[in-house]
Amino acid sequence: MLHSDHAQPDLTRYILATPVEVVHHLASIARSGHMVTVFSNKGKTFILTRFLEVDAKRGVLLLDWGADPATNEQLLASERNVFVCSPDGVKTQFVTSAARKVMLDSGPAFEVDLPEQVIKLQRREFFRIQTPVSNPVSCHIADYPGRPLDLVLFDISLGGCSLWLPAPHAPGFDLGQKYQNCSFELKPLGSLRVGIEIRHRLTTQLRNGNEAVRAGCAFLNMTPSSETLVQRYVGQLERERRALVG
Incomplete structure (x- = not known):
């Protein structure tokens, strides 16, 4: 599981638990063609796929077959699978038993039994994961007034990121401020080119006693390929975090 900005008990009000609700929501994702990440083997492996069909009569969900044979076999061998996607900025997550x-x-295609319940989170409730301190990711803001600016990321999600500001009162980071020409090097997967909008600011105290400010940003103009890139990067960070933990 990825980290959530919100306590787990709050999730209960976002659960779709009737078969009609579940089928309706998953069918809308299938129609949209959005990419879906499936974490398998206790989070050790993942695959990017799309929903092909929701068969309410048979109670099954059909998924696109992957291009990598080894990854396909890993999914087929997994007893429990966690599905994560964010169509139109609304985070969806559910768990299924083994795929066939x-x-x-x-x-060929994958088939899984329809989940008993689906968690559908609001736009602001993306699961965030911290970016590595040892190999920091920078946001290059090409249209920052005066000169381009590079800021270090604190965390990232499909919806946006948090950036460390160069100074507590750095100009140009008021709420609602937008920058359209930003790039992130998500090594080794590629470069993300999007806009950002400042949504909130958070002041924190560092270990040395100094204050630092993070700006929470929403991504603008995300394309399906950009979403896929961020999904893959978040998945990679989560796998690395799991490997370090244990």
Whole structure:
């Protein structure tokens, strides 16, 4: 599981628990064609896929077959799978039992039993994960007034990121401020080019007693390929974090 900005008990009010609600929501994701990340084998592996069909009569969900045979086999061998996606900025998460291989007219596909419940979070409640301190990620703001500016990331999610400001009262980071020409090097996966909008500021005290300010930003103009890149990067960080923990 990725870290949440909110306490777990709050999730109860976002749970879709009736079969009609579950089918309706998953069918809308299938129609949208959004990418879905499936974490398998206790989070050690993941696959990016799309929903092909929600079959309410049979109680199953059909998923696109992956391009990598080894990853496909890892998913088939996993007893419990966590699905995560964010269509239109609304975070969706659910758990299923093992996936099965089925043959369709178009070729092989995965089939899983429909989940009993789905967590559907609001736009602001993305799961965030901290970026590595040892190998920091920078946000290059090309349209910062006067000269381009590079800021270090504190964390990242599909919805946005937190940036360390160069000084507590650095100009140009008022709430609502937008920058359209920003780039992030998400090594080794590629470069993310998006806009950002400042949504909040948080003052924290460092170990040396000095104050530092983080600006919470929402990503602007995200494309499906940008979402996929961030999903893959977040998945990579989560796997690395799990490996360090244990």
